[in-house]
Amino acid sequence: MGSREVLGKIIGIDPDEPSKFGFASKKRVLDISHNVILYLDDITVSFDGFKALNKLNLTIDAGELRCIIGPNGAGKTTMMDVITGKTRPDTGSAFFGQTIDLTRLTEPEIAHIGIGRKFQKPTIFDQHTAFENLELAMKTDKRVRRSLVATLAGEDCDRIAEALRLIRLDREADRPAGLLSHGQKQWLEIGMLLMQEPKLLLLDEPVAGMTDDETMRTAELFVSLAGTHSLVVVEHDMAFVEKLGGKVTVLHEGSVLAEGDLATVQNDQRVIEVYLGR
Amino acid sequence: MRKPLTIRILASLDSKSWLALGVFLAFTLVAVPVMHLAVPPESVFHLSTYFITLIGKIMCYALVAVAMDLIWGYGGILSLGHGLFFALGGYAFGMYLMRQIGRDGSYQSDLPDFMVFLDWKELPWFWTGSDSFGWVAFLVLAAPALVAFVFGYFAFRSRIKGVYFSIITQALTYAAMLLFFRNETGFGGNNGFTDFKRVLGVSITSPETRLVLFGLTAITLAATLVFASWLVKSKFGRVLTAIRDAESRVMFIGYNPLWYKLTIWVISAVLCGIAGALYVPQVGIINPSEMSPANSIEIAIWVAVGGRGTLIGPVIGAFAVNLAKSWFTVSFPEYWLFFLGLLFIVVTLMLPKGLVGLWQTLREKLQNTQAGHAPQGEK
Numbered sequence: 001m002g003s004r005e006v007l008g009k010i011i012g013i014d015p016d017e018p019s020k021f022g023f024a025s026k027k028r029v030l031d032i033s034h035n036v037i038l039y040l041d042d043i044t045v046s047f048d049g050f051k052a053l054n055k056l057n058l059t060i061d062a063g064e065l066r067c068i069i070g071p072n073g074a075g076k077t078t079m080m081d082v083i084t085g086k087t088r089p090d091t092g093s094a095f096f097g098q099t100i101d102l103t104r105l106t107e108p109e110i111a112h113i114g115i116g117r118k119f120q121k122p123t124i125f126d127q128h129t130a131f132e133n134l135e136l137a138m139k140t141d142k143r144v145r146r147s148l149v150a151t152l153a154g155e156d157c158d159r160i161a162e163a164l165r166l167i168r169l170d171r172e173a174d175r176p177a178g179l180l181s182h183g184q185k186q187w188l189e190i191g192m193l194l195m196q197e198p199k200l201l202l203l204d205e206p207v208a209g210m211t212d213d214e215t216m217r218t219a220e221l222f223v224s225l226a227g228t229h230s231l232v233v234v235e236h237d238m239a240f241v242e243k244l245g246g247k248v249t250v251l252h253e254g255s256v257l258a259e260g261d262l263a264t265v266q267n268d269q270r271v272i273e274v275y276l277g278r
Numbered sequence: 279m280r281k282p283l284t285i286r287i288l289a290s291l292d293s294k295s296w297l298a299l300g301v302f303l304a305f306t307l308v309a310v311p312v313m314h315l316a317v318p319p320e321s322v323f324h325l326s327t328y329f330i331t332l333i334g335k336i337m338c339y340a341l342v343a344v345a346m347d348l349i350w351g352y353g354g355i356l357s358l359g360h361g362l363f364f365a366l367g368g369y370a371f372g373m374y375l376m377r378q379i380g381r382d383g384s385y386q387s388d389l390p391d392f393m394v395f396l397d398w399k400e401l402p403w404f405w406t407g408s409d410s411f412g413w414v415a416f417l418v419l420a421a422p423a424l425v426a427f428v429f430g431y432f433a434f435r436s437r438i439k440g441v442y443f444s445i446i447t448q449a450l451t452y453a454a455m456l457l458f459f460r461n462e463t464g465f466g467g468n469n470g471f472t473d474f475k476r477v478l479g480v481s482i483t484s485p486e487t488r489l490v491l492f493g494l495t496a497i498t499l500a501a502t503l504v505f506a507s508w509l510v511k512s513k514f515g516r517v518l519t520a521i522r523d524a525e526s527r528v529m530f531i532g533y534n535p536l537w538y539k540l541t542i543w544v545i546s547a548v549l550c551g552i553a554g555a556l557y558v559p560q561v562g563i564i565n566p567s568e569m570s571p572a573n574s575i576e577i578a579i580w581v582a583v584g585g586r587g588t589l590i591g592p593v594i595g596a597f598a599v600n601l602a603k604s605w606f607t608v609s610f611p612e613y614w615l616f617f618l619g620l621l622f623i624v625v626t627l628m629l630p631k632g633l634v635g636l637w638q639t640l641r642e643k644l645q646n647t648q649a650g651h652a653p654q655g656e657k
Contacts (some may be wrong), residue, residue, distance in 0.1 A: 084530060111532035123527045125520045135513075136520055137531045144537045147514040149283060196531055 018096055030066075030111050030199055031098040032062040037230035038083070039232045043092030044254075045078055052078040053089070060200070065226035067241045068234045070251035077120065079251070080202050084117050085110045086272075094199070108142070116198030120205045122185035126178030130169045130188055132179050134160045137192035149233045160195070166221075167191035182209040190218070194225075201225070203233045207240050219243040226245060240263075290508035299500050306337075306496035309487045323656040329486065331560055334492040334598045337499050338557040343580045343592030344502055345549035350578065351586030352510050353542050354522030355439075359447030360550050361574035362454050363422040367551025368564040369458075370421050372471035373405060374414035377481070379475045391473070402464045410507055413477060418555040419548050426547030427540065434539045439525075447573050455569035458584060470565025477559050488560070495556045499593070502549060506589050509545075579618065582625050585632025594633055 030037075038060040045053040051146035053075045060066055068076055081093055085107045096103040100113060103237065111117075125133050140146070152160075164170040167187040172180060177188055186206060193201055203222075208213040219240055222231055226246070235241055241248060241262060248265045250257040258268045265271055281289070291299070313325040342364055349355050376390040385394040389401065407413040429450060431442060461467035481487060501610050509515055521528045521535045528535055558564045567573070576599075584595020591647075599621070606614040629636055 041403040086526075106534070107526075107563075108532050108534040111530055119527070119529045123524050125523050125527065127519055127523055128516060132516055136528075136533075139532075142533045144514065144541050147517055147538075148509075148512055149287075150513040151281075154396060192531060 028100055030096065030100065030114060032077045034098060035062050036060070037062045037064075037097060038232075039070065039093070039095040040079070041051070041081070041093045041095075042084060043079075043089045045075075045082060045087055045089050047171070051254050053082070053171065056251075056255050058256060060230055060232060061090060063230055065231045065246035067244055067246055067248045068232060068251060069236065069241065069248060070257070070266075073253075074251040075254040076251055077137065077204060078254075079208065080117060080204055080232075080234070081160070083202060084115060111196065111198075112142075114197070114199035116193040116196045117202045117261060118189050118193055118206055120208070122182065122189050124177045124185055124188050124192065126176065128177060129174050130164065130177050130180065131160060131173040133188055134163050134191055134195050137195040139197045163191045163195055166194070183211060183214045186210060187214070187218075190221070198229065200230045201232070203211075203231065203235075206233065206234055207235065207237055208266055215240055216243065287504065287508040288509040290511050291504060295507070299503065301498060301505075303500055307493050310492065314484060314489060317330065327485070330488055330492050332496050332604060334488075335557060336597055337492075337495045338553045338560070338597040339577075339580065339600055340497075341499050341502055341553035341556070342550050342577055342595040343507055343584065343596040344499075344589060345546040345553070346577050346581045347586055347589065347592040348506055348509070348549075350543055350581060351588070351592075352515065352518050352522065353539060354519075355539065355543070356441075356444045356578065357447045357543075357546075358444045358571065358574045358578060359449075359451035360546070360577050361571075362447075362451040362569050363426060363547040364548035364554040364557070364577075365454075365458075365554045365564065365566070365568040366425060367418045367554030368558040368568060368650075369465055369471070369554075370414055370417040370551070372416075372474075372558050373408040374411060375477060376466075376471050377405075377409040378477060378479070380471065382475050383473070390471075392461075404464065418551050419626045422547040422574040423544050423549035425468070426544045428493075430540045430543040431536075434460035434536045434543070440560070448574065450527060451569045451574050452571050455566045455571075456565035458569060464566070468566060470563060471558070472563040472565075474559065474562055482559055483561070483628045491556065491560050495560070498552060499599055503589055510589070514538070514541075576618070579622050579625075581632075583621060583632055585634030587631075588634045590635040591632050598633065 036059050038058070040056055040058040042053060043053050043056045052073075056075065056079065058079075066176065068079070070076055076191075078087060082089050083102060085102060085105055088103060096102050096110075096113060096115065102110060102115075105113070124134065128136070135156075137154065138159065140150070140156075161170065161173075164173050167190060169180070169184060169188060169191070172184065177185065180188060186209065190203075190206060195202075206222075207218050210218065215237065222233065222244060225231060231246075233241075233244060245262075246263050247260065249259045249270050250265055252274050258265050258271050260268075308573055310330065313323055314327075314330060317324045319326075342360060345358065345363075346360050352373060379390065380389065383391040383394075385391055387394045389398060393401070401408075433446060438446065451609075455464055458465050458470075459468050465471070476482055477487065510518070517528065517533055517538055521533075521538055525535055554564075554568075580595040581592045581598050582595070583599055584593065585591030599618075602617070602621075603614060605615055625632060631638070
C-alpha cells in the first residue's frame with residue numbers, strides 16, 4: 001500500500017477518487033453528445049420550510065446563451081448555488097453533460113470540471129492587483145505543492161495581458177483591485193471567469209452598477225462567447241436581456257413559469273401578473 | 279529557464295532586508311559573544327548572563343510571533359492555542375534534557391527524579407529513544423505537526439471559521455494543560471521539567487553553551503524570516519491571502535482551501551515547536567503553564583502590537599511587549615496585566631496595523647510635509 005492509500009484509509013477517502021486530494025479528476029470528461037450541457041431535474045431546496053426551489057426543471061444546451069429572469073426570491077441565486085455545489089438539493093438531480101453528477105462534487109471540483117461563476121456582488125481579491133487576480137484564476141494545477149513552486153511562464157503572462165486588454169484593465173494591471181470602480185470590478189470578475197476557461201458560465205447580475213456603455217460592451221462580449229461556451233445569465237436589466245437575444249426563462253417561487261424568446265415571455269399573461277407588474 | 283528553488287527563496291528579500299538581517303546576525307553572533315566573554319564585567323559594554331537569557335528568550339517568542347502571523351496575518355485564521363505547539367516542542371526537547379541529567383539528580387537514579395518520586399520502575403513507552411538527540415529533534419518537529427494536522431484537518435474540513443475556530447483552539451490548549459498537569463501523564467505534572475544539567479554532554483549553564491544556544495536562536499529566527507518572506511511572496515502566499523479576503527471566490531476558481539489552510543497551519547505549528555525547543559534549554563524549565571490560555575492570547579497580542587500581515591511587525595511586537603513586561607514585572611509587578619490589557623485595547627482601537635502601520639503613517643505624513651505646499655499633479 002502506498003502512502004496515499006494509507007492516508008486515504010485514515011481520513012476516509014477513496015484513493016481512486018484523486019479529486020478529494022484537491023485536484024481535478026482525469027476521469028471526469030464532459031460528455032455533451034446529446035448537445036445538452038446542464039440538466040436540472042426536479043430540484044427542490046428548502047430552508048426552514050421555505051421552498052427556495054420547488055421541483056425546478058431546466059436544461060441548457062451546449063453553446064446556448066440563456067437568460068434567467070424573475071422577481072426577488074424566485075430562486076435564481078439558489079439555483080446557481082446548487083449548480084456550483086454550494087447548496088445540496090433536498091431532492092432532484094443536477095448533471096453536467098450526460099455523466100457528471102454535480103450533487104456529489106465540492107465547489108473546487110465543480111470549478112475544475114469547467115463551471116465558472118460570477119457572484120451578484122463583485123467578489124474579487126481586493127488586496128491583490130488586477131494582474132494577480134487573473135493569475136490566481138488562471139486554469140492550472142491548483143494543488144498546494146504546485147502553488148509553492150509555481151512561477152509564471154512567458155505564455156501565462158501573455159494570456160493574462162490579453163485578458164486584461166479584453167476587460168480593458170491593461171492600464172490598471174498593477175493597482176490593488178479594491179481601488180477599481182464598481183464596473184471595473186465586475187469586469188475583473190468576468191475576466192477571472194474567462195481565465196478559468198470554463199465550459200459553462202453562470203453570471204449573476206453581471207451588469208449591475210455598470211454604465212450604459214459598459215453594459216453594451218458586456219453584452220457584446222457575452223454574445224461573442226456563446227457558441228464556444230454556454231452561458232446562463234441572471235439579470236433584471238431588460239435592455240441588456242434584449243441585447244443578448246437568447247432564450248429567456250422566467251423563474252417564480254422556485255420553479256419555471258415560462259420559457260421562450262423575450263417577446264413571447266413578455267406577452268405571457270402569467271409573467272405579466274407576477275413579474276412585469278400590474 | 280526556471281531558477282532553482284533555493285535561489286528563489288534567497289531572492290525573495292530585497293537588499294534593505296538583507297542588510298537588516300546581516301546587521302542582526304553580526305550583532306547576535308559576533309558582538310554579543312565578544313561583549314559577554316571578552317569585555318570585563320565592570321565595563322558598561324559588558325553584557326550580563328541575564329541580558330543574554332532575556333534576549334534569547336524573546337527571540338524564541340519572536341519566532342512564535344512570526345509563526346502566528348503566518349496563520350493569522352496572512353491566513354486570516356486567529357489561533358488562540360499556539361502556546362500548545364510551543365510547549366509540545368519544549369516538552370519534546372525537555373525529555374532529552376531530563377535524560378541528559380543522568381544519575382546526577384537528587385535520587386541518583388537512571389530515571390528522572392519525578393518518576394522516582396512517583397515510584398515508577400521504568401520509563402513509560404513514549405520516553406523510548408528520548409536519550410537520542412536525533413530522535414528528540416525529530417519529535418520537536420513531529421509532535422506539533424501531528425497534533426496540528428489532525429486538529430486542523432477536522433476543523434478546516436468542517437469549515438470552522440473565525441471566532442469559533444479561535445475558541446476551539448483555546449479549549450484545545452486548555453485541555454492539554456490539564457492533561458499535562460496530571461502526574462500520571464508522565465511529563466512531571468505541574469512541576470514539569472527543570473534542573474537540567476547538560477546538553478549534548480556539555481554543561482548547560484556554561485557561558486559558551488549559552489552563547490551557542492543564543493546564536494542558534496538568532497540564526498533560526500533569521501532563517502525563518504527568509505523562509506516566511508519567500509512563502510508569502512510565492513503563489514501559495516497569494517492564494518493564502520486570497521482565502522483570507524474572499525474564501526468562497528477561491529473555492530469557485532478551483533482551489534481547495536482545506537489543504538492551503540492545513541499547510542500553513544502545520545508550518546506555523548512546527549515553527550512554534552522549534553521555538554519551544556530553543557526556549558527550554560535557555561530558560562531552564564518547561565511546565566504546563568506554557569499551555570495556559572492566557573499565554574496563547576499573549577502571542578496574539580505581540581502580533582497585533584507589532585502589525586500583522588508584515589513579517590517584521592511580529593518580531594518588533596514580541597520584543598516591545600516582552601521588554602516592557604520584564605521591566606514592569608520588576609518595577610510594578612501588580613500593574614503588568616492592566617498595562618497589557620490597556621495595550622491591547624489601544625492597539626485594537628487606534629493602531630489596527632500595529633507599530634509598523636504607525637511608522638508607515640508617520641513616514642507618509644513626513645514625506646507629505648517635506649513635499650511642501652507645491653500642488654501635486656496627482657493626490
